[in-house]
Amino acid sequence: MISNNKRLINNNWWFKQKEDKEYNEVNLPHTNVELPYNYFDEKSYQIITNYKRDIYVENKEKRVFIQFDGVMTSFNFYVNDKFAGEYKGGYTPKFIEITKLINYGEKNSIYLEVDSSEREDIPPFGHVIDYLTYGGVYRDVYLYEVSQCFIENAFYDYKVSDIKNGHVELTPKVLINNKGEAGEYLLNFTLKHKDNSEEKINFTQVVEVEKASKWYYLEEIPLENIKLWDIENPNLYEVKLELFLGKEAKENCKLDESTETLGFRHLKIEGKGLYINGNKVKIRGLNRHQAFPYSGYAMPARAQRKDAEILKFELGLNTVRSSHYPASPYFLNRCDEIGLLVLEEIPGWQHVSSDEAWRNQVLDDVESMILRDFNHPSIITWGVRINESGDDDELYTKTNDLARRLDASRPTSGIRCYENSHLLEDIYTMNDFIHDGGEQVLRTRKQVTGLDKEVPYLVTEFCGHIFPTKRFDNEERLVEHALRHGRVQSESAKSQEHLGAIGWCAFDYNTHFDFGSGDRICYHGVMDMFRIPKFASYIYSSQKEPSQGVVLGPLTYWTRGERNKGEVFPIYICTNCDSVEVVLEGKTVWIFRRDENTLDNKLSGLKYPPIKIEASSGEWGYSWNEVEFKGFLDNKQVAVKKYSKNPVLKDLSVTIDDKCLKGEEVDTTRVVVKAVDQCENLLPFISGFISVETEGDINVVGPKQVALIGGCIGFWIKTKGKLSNKTAKINIKSSFGIEKTLEVELVK
Template sequence: MERTEHYDWNDGWLFTPQFDPSLLEPDCSGLELEPVRLPHTVKSLPFNYCNENDYQMISGYRRVFTAPRSWEGRTLLLTIGAAAHDATVYCNGQRAGHHACGYTAFTVNLTGMVRLGEENVLAIRCDSRETLDIPPFGGQTEELTYGGLYRGVALEVKENAWLRDVFIQAGAEGDFRIYSAAEGETVGCTLEAEIRAPSGRRAVYTGELSLPITGSLNGVQPWSCEHPTLYTLTLRLIRPGTLGLPDRVLDQKVIRFGFRTIQFVAGGLYLNGARVELRGLARFQSYPYQGYAMPDSIQRLDAQALRKELGCNVVRCCCPPSPAFLDACDELGLLAYVEMPGRRHIGGPAWKAQALQNCREMVCQCRNHPSVFLWGVRVAGSADDDAFYKKTNEAARRLDPTRPTAGSRRLKKSHLFEDVYAYDDFSFGGAGPGCQPRAAVTPDLRKGYLISAFGGMMYPTKSFDPGAQRLSQALRCAAVLNDAAAQQGVAGCVGWTMADYNTHPSYGSGDHVSYHGVMDLFRNEKLAAAVFASQKDPRVPSDIVFQVSPAAGFGDMPAGYPGGCWAFTNADAVRMYRGRDFIAEFRPDRQGRFAALAHPPIQIDDFVGVLLEKYEGIGHSEAVQLAGCLNALRRDPAAPSPLLRARLTRLLRTLRMNEATLSRLYHTYIGALGGPAVRYQFDAIWKDRVVRTIVQEPVQRVRLECTVRNAILTDGPTWDCAAIALRAIDQNGCLLPYCSEAVQLTVEGPAQLLGPAVVPLRGGMAGAYLATTGHPGRATLHCRMEGALPTEASVIIRRREA
C-alpha cells in the first residue's frame, strides 16, 4: 500500500510584519507574534482610500511542529500554494528553498533538515515590496499586489521515490497520452494508470517511467461548455515485488481531466470541432479588505458568478489563479485564458529569466485543467521583445503542445509569435463601430483573433453614478459584444472587468478603486451585468434575466429630460403598463443596432400607447401620429428636429390644438420634472406567459436585503468564509441606487467579521464576509440600518478534522 501522508498546515502559524532572524531560532520569545490561519494577508486594507505602502514589507511566518520517528527514511515535501511575492523558507535555521513568483505554487524538500522525534521550527521570510526586480514589478502595476501566504500550505511525507509531475493529453475522440516525472530511487519502478469515467467505468493501463502511457478510450463524453464532463486519472508509481512479495505503491497522483480538442484558427475557436463564440470578462483575484487572501469557497463563487449569473463562457485570468477557481471552471464549463504575471513593464535579463520561469510554472501547474484553453505568454500590454517572446512561446508549446498561445496587447500589427492575436480594443467611444476591423489590427489574418479587453477605463461606472451613466455603460457593453459577434474572424471578446478592484493612485478614480467592473468590489451587479447575463438561452423560467433602466426619475437627468429606457432580458417580449393601463408590448429589434446578439437589449420607446384615444377622445389615426410625436419629444425634448416640428404643426392644426394643450399632453403622458408620480409595470413574457415583473414607482418603504451566497461552510483544513450581499430595496424589490445609509453589523456564533463593523451602502449595495473560527455551529449576521427593519442572515459551519 502507498504510504504517502498528507498534512494541511494552514493552522498554527505565527506572524510578524517585520521579519527578524530570531524567527529561525528555537526560542523567539522576544518577538511579538500574532497567531494566524492561512490564507493570510499581511495587512487588511480599507474598502477605498487605502495605502499600498501598508502591505509592502518584509514579513515573517513561523510554525513549530514535532516530527514523528515514523518519518525516518522518507521524503518530506512542503508545498506553498502562493507567497506574495518573494519567499525564502527555512527549516531549523537552514535555508530550504526560495521562490520569486507571487502567483504560482512551489515545493521545498525538507528531507535531512527535520529532526525526528523533536520540535522543529519552520520559518518563511516573505517580501511583498513593489521594488522587487521580479514580475509584475518594475513599472507601475495597475492593480494592487498585496502580500502574504495567501493560499494554503501542505506537507507530504512520501517514500524515497515519488511522482513529481503528471500531465495527461486527452482528445475528444478518446485518445490520450500520459506524461510523468518521478524523483528519488526510481530504478525498476513502473507506472499504472487508472482512468475512471463519471459512470464509474474504469480502465487500467501500465507503462514505464521513461515513456508516456498512450491509449484510447471508447465512448468518451467530451468536455465542453454545455457538458463539462470530467474523468479521473489515478497514476501510481509501483515498485514490483520480489521473492514472492506483492508490488508496492510508492506514490500516486489523482487528477481530474476532460477529453476535448482545441483548435484556434482564423475562423475562431473550435472546441471538439464546434465553433464557440467567446463572451466573457477579465477577473482579478482580489477582494475588499483581504486582498488575495480568501479561501477556496470564495474563489469558486467567482467562477459561479461568471458562468451562472453573468452567462459568460470565458474568463481572462490576469495571473495564474487559485486551483480552486480553475476546479470550478472545469465543473461549470467556463473556459479560462490564463496569463503569466506582469503588466506592461519588461525588465532586464534577471527579470526576464524569472518571467520565463513563471511562464513554465503557470503551464505545468494549470495544464491538466480542461477549462484552460489559451496561454497568455506575453506580459499584458507590453511592447514587442522578439527574443524574449520567442522563448515564452517555445516554453509553453514544449510543455503543452495541445493549447494555443496568445498575448494581450494594445499594439496594432505587433510581432506575432503566438497562435492568437489577443488585442485589448478600447477604441469604442460610444458612437460608431464597437471594435476595430480585425484586418487593421492583426499582422496575420491566417491566425486566430480575440478581443481580450474592452470597456473598462473607457467608461468607468460606479454603482452610485446617475442612471444615464449606468445605462450608457450597459449599452456600450452591448455595442461591443454585438459588433465583435458580427465581424467575421473575431473569436469573441472579453470585457474589462468582472468586478471593480483596488488600484494604485495613478489609476482608478482617485480613491484607489478602478470602477471598471460590471460588478462592484463585493460582486454586486451593476446594470451592465444584465447585458452579459441576458445572453443566456433560457430553459426554465428561473433562467430569465430581466432588468429595466429607470423610466421616470426626471430629476436625475440634466434639465429634467427623461432620457432613454431599455430592458435587458432574454425573454421573448416586454409588456409595459402605466398604472392599470396597458401601453405596449416590446420585442427585440432583430434588424437594429444590436441584431448580432442572441438577445438584443429592448428599447422602451412608447409611453403613450392608446391613451390619447382612451382619455382624450382623439381619433385613431391622429392619436397614433400624436403619440409618435410625444414619444419622439421624450427622446430629445431639447432640440426637436425640423421634421418633427413640421409634423407637430400639421397635427396641431388638424386637431385644433395650441401649444398649451400640447404641453399638457406631454406632461400628462410623458411626464416631467415636478409632475405627478407615475407607476410603471414591466412584465417579461416568455413562452406566452409572464415570468418576471418589475414595478417602478415612488418609494414608500425601504428594506434592507441580506443574502448569503454560500450558506454552508466547512472549517478545515483551513478557515472558510461566507460572502454576504447587502442591498437597499423598495417595496417592490427594486434597488435604491442612491441609498447610502450605514449598516451596522454584529455577529453571533462561531464566526468573525472581516472588515469594519459599520459599512456604508454604495449604489444602494454593500457586502460583508463572515470567517469561521475553528468551531462548528450556526453563526448569524445581524444587520441594522436607519429607516429599515433589522434583518439577519445565518450560516451553518461544519468542522472537518485534518
C-alpha cells in the same frame, strides 16, 4: 507536486510585521495588512513580515517537502533556523524539500521571511502597474511526507481521434522523483467518470526508473466512448495514478498515488474561429482580478469558486481571462466543473525589463504556470507575453518556444494594445479600446495585425478605462456603460474575423494611485468589488438561454429627475424574453416585441438584444405613475419588474451565498445587504450604515460597521479554523432601525 500523501497546514501559524516584538496567531490564507476599502497608502502592505509554525514528522523513511501555493512576493524559508530555500514570483507554487533539516519525532520550527515589496527584479514590477499585489501567505500551504520514490507531476496529454464516438488516445507523461533504488517500477492508471459511474478503465505499465527526477513518456492508452468536455456539458473524469516498486501492483509495495481530474475535448483555433469538439464557439467573456475588499488576495477556496460561478451562471459568460497572472487552483477547478473557458497568462503589465534576472523570471513563470495547470480542460490558451508590452522578439521567442515545448496541445497568445505588433504567438490578442461612444466599435483584424493573411484574432479588453463607471453613478452613465459593452459584444458576434471579445472587466478592483479614481479603486467592472451588479451586468446575463434562468433587467431607476431634461425614455430592457408589456397604474399601455422597431442596430448582433422602449413620459410637472414591466415567452408571462411611483424605505434585503461552512479550516461566504422600497427595488441614493456582530466561530472580514454604497453593501464572514459549536449567527443592525439575523451551520 500532485502526490496524495500530503496534509494542509493552514492553521496555527504565528505572524508579525518585522518591526513588531510579539507574534499573533493566524490561519491561512492570510493578508499581511487588512486594508480599508479605499483611500489607503499601497505602501502599507509592501513590507517585510514573518510567519512561523511547528510541524511534526514521525516516519524516518519519508522524504519531506513543503509546498507554498502562493506567497506575495518573495520569501526566504528556514527549518530549525537553517536556510531551506527561497522563492520569487507570488502566483505559482514553490516546492522545497526539507528532509535533511527535519528532526523526526520531534517538534520542528518552520519560518518564513516574506518580502511583499515591489522588487524590480520580479515581474510585474519595474514600472507602474494597474493593480495591487497584496502581501502575505495568501494561498494554501501543504506538508508532504512521501517515499524515496514518488510521483511529482503528470501531464495527461491526449488526442481526440473521433469526436462523434469519443475515441481518445491518452499519452501520460509522468515526472517521477527517485532517491531510492533504480530499477523497475509499476505505474497503474484507473480512469472513471466523475458522475460516480462504476465503469472503470485500467492500464498498467512497467518503467525503468533512474535515480533522479525525470519525466517518463508512457505508452498510448486507447479510450473509447469517452464523454467529451465542452462548455455546455463539462464532463470530467478522475484518474488515479499509483506507483509500485517492482512489476506487480501489490499493496505492500505501493509507494505513492495521485488523483487528478481530467476533461477530454477536441480544441481547434484558426482564423475562422474557435472550435470545441467541432462546434464553433464565439468567445464572450470578461477579465477577472482575484482581488477582494479588505483581504486583497487572501480569500479561501469557496470565494474563488464563487467567482467562477458568478461569471458563468449570473453573467452568462463562456470565457474568463485570468488577468494578469495565473489564477487560484480552486478558481480553475471550478471553471473545469462548470464549463468556463480560460485564457491564463503570466504576471506582468506593460513593462519589460532588460535585467537578466527579471527576464529569466518571466521564463520561470511560463514554465511554472504550465507545470501546474496543464491538465485543466477549461484552459484554451497560454498567455506568454507581458500584458500590453512592446515587442521584444528575443524574450517572446523564448516564451513561445518554451510553452510549445511543454504543451503542444494548446495555442499561445500574447496581449498587446497597439497595431502591427510582431506576431510570434499562435493567436493575435489585442486590447481594443477604440470604442469611445462613437461610430467605430471594433477595429478590423487587418487594421490591428497589419497582416493580409487570415490569423486567429481575439479582443482581450475593451471599455474599461475608456468609460469607468461607479455603481452609484447617475442613471445615464450607467446606461451608456451597459450599451458600450453591448455594442462591442454585438459587433464581435457579427464578425467572422474575431474569435470573440473579452471585456474589461468583471469586478472593480483596488489599484495604485497612478490609476483609478483617486481612491485606489478602478471602477471598470460590470460589478463592484463586492460582486454587486451594475446595469452593464444585465447586458451579459440576458444572453443566457431562458432555460438557464429568465432575465428581465430594465436599465432605469424609473424616476423623472434622474436623467437630463427630466426624461425617462428610451428605456432598454435587457431580457431573454420575447416581449415586454408596460403597465402604468394597473393598465396595459404598450406591448413591445423584439423586432425591427424595438432594436438598436448597434446591438442587433447579440443573441438576445435589449428591447428598446420608446414612449412619452409626460411633461415635467405632471403627476408620476407606478410601472410594471412584464416579460413574456411564447405568450406566457415569466417575469415582472415593478417600480413604485413613490418609493420609500420598506426593508433591508439580506442574502447570503452559503449557509453551511467548514469550521475546521478557514472558510468564507458573502452577505449582501440592500435598502429596498415597497417593490423590493434598491434605493440607490439612500444614506445609512449597518453594524455587524457575529456569534460563534466566525468573524467579519473587514470593519464591522460600514456605510451603504449606492443603497447597498456586501461583506464576507469567515470561520476561525475551529469547531466548538455547530451553529453561528450574523446579527445586522442598521441606522434605519431595521435588524436582521442570519444563522450559519458549521461542519467538519
